[in-house]
Amino acid sequence: MTGPAAGVSASVRVERGHFTLDVALEVPAGEVLAVVGPNASGKSTLLHVVAGLVRPTTGTVRVGERVLTRRSPRGSVPDRPDGPDLLVAPEHRGVGLLGQDPLLFPHLSATENVAFGLRSSGMRAAPARERAREWLARVGLDGTGDRRPGELSGGQQQRVAIARALAAEPAVLLLDEPLAALDATSAPQIRQLLAEQVRATGTTAVVVSHDVLDAVVLADHVAVLREGELVERGRCAEVFSAPRTAFTAALVGTNLLPGRRDRAGVRTAVGPLEAVAPEAATRGRPDGSLEQPDGGACVVRFRPSAVELFEDRPDGPNVFEATVRWLEPATGGVRVRLAGTPELLADLEPAQAQGDWLRPGGRVWARVDPAAVHVAAGDS
Numbered sequence: 001m002t003g004p005a006a007g008v009s010a011s012v013r014v015e016r017g018h019f020t021l022d023v024a025l026e027v028p029a030g031e032v033l034a035v036v037g038p039n040a041s042g043k044s045t046l047l048h049v050v051a052g053l054v055r056p057t058t059g060t061v062r063v064g065e066r067v068l069t070r071r072s073p074r075g076s077v078p079d080r081p082d083g084p085d086l087l088v089a090p091e092h093r094g095v096g097l098l099g100q101d102p103l104l105f106p107h108l109s110a111t112e113n114v115a116f117g118l119r120s121s122g123m124r125a126a127p128a129r130e131r132a133r134e135w136l137a138r139v140g141l142d143g144t145g146d147r148r149p150g151e152l153s154g155g156q157q158q159r160v161a162i163a164r165a166l167a168a169e170p171a172v173l174l175l176d177e178p179l180a181a182l183d184a185t186s187a188p189q190i191r192q193l194l195a196e197q198v199r200a201t202g203t204t205a206v207v208v209s210h211d212v213l214d215a216v217v218l219a220d221h222v223a224v225l226r227e228g229e230l231v232e233r234g235r236c237a238e239v240f241s242a243p244r245t246a247f248t249a250a251l252v253g254t255n256l257l258p259g260r261r262d263r264a265g266v267r268t269a270v271g272p273l274e275a276v277a278p279e280a281a282t283r284g285r286p287d288g289s290l291e292q293p294d295g296g297a298c299v300v301r302f303r304p305s306a307v308e309l310f311e312d313r314p315d316g317p318n319v320f321e322a323t324v325r326w327l328e329p330a331t332g333g334v335r336v337r338l339a340g341t342p343e344l345l346a347d348l349e350p351a352q353a354q355g356d357w358l359r360p361g362g363r364v365w366a367r368v369d370p371a372a373v374h375v376a377a378g379d380s
């Protein structure tokens, strides 16, 4: 490694025409942060700022104690205490970047591709080749070192790129959708390999993806980016199991509604909802009550499989009428999207999804199991 594992901190603003990225984030040394968000939310821009490929409009990027990028607002005094503007070149930052394209040299063998980076950082030829062979074995390519990229599958090429990136022992590794170009068989294998190797080497890493699975498998923490701003962050398990914004809930495929508590329950856009989930009583004060028992803003969360749909109004609490937006396949059944803001999801078993009444544009009755309704204090 170029030194002991170092954390990353970035507080930057990038203005690009109509788009503005404005984020502040920290990744502790040796940990992995996933940045997830939809297309054009600014994920790649953020990585490129950390890699030194994009100069921010203002802000600072540090790896450990070392400042790699600093840009002050225009018109500020140049001899400020925090130092002059600077942009350390990408190749001198100790920061590796692995994208969806392995970008291997086509005329070099796999071993030579991995050894190239080591040679350019000053290692002699024989030890560089030896180290390259060791790394190819670590990524499951023992015996294929003499092949050129054209003689390797897409997944194998990406293994070579991972070996090359990690063999250089970067202080920080940036992963920009590293699995996006792989087929459905290779992607899980490479995801697992990356997770193992990043952890085994203790490399600090930032992975950007629109796929929540990458965050779950690869990362300790997740930051959710929307239109250039971080809308939620925390440990993956916490953010994904109890999203606090409708945006993140949609990303992880659960339902979340803003509400207000009153004596009778929770008022939401679809009507009053009862909750008897244990979490409703555990996420507030130590005595079990919620922080704002009356009139307080809260978020109501329930999984799509807790929603049943009916042609005629059913009995019971938590019943509301809705319009079907569309139907799509779901694991073991059918996912129905119900129109509204936010859109709600219902996962039905195939037998429940029969009948003419369940069609896009049709009116249906929805019922949510009160035992599956979780309520937490806060705004969505």
Ligand SMILES: Nc1ncnc2c1ncn2[C@@H]1O[C@H](COP(=O)(O)OP(=O)(O)OP(=O)(O)O)[C@@H](O)[C@H]1O
Pocket: 016, 017, 019, 037, 038, 039, 040, 041, 042, 043, 044, 045, 046, 210
């Ligand atoms: N070189 C550039 N010049 C001007 N605008 C750019 C440039 N590169 C990206 N943008 C704009 O910045 C915004 C964010 O793009 P970015 O590629 O960072 O998003 P992303 O979240 O990585 O998207 P995707 O998931 O589609 O890769 C977009 O609106 C994009 O059009």
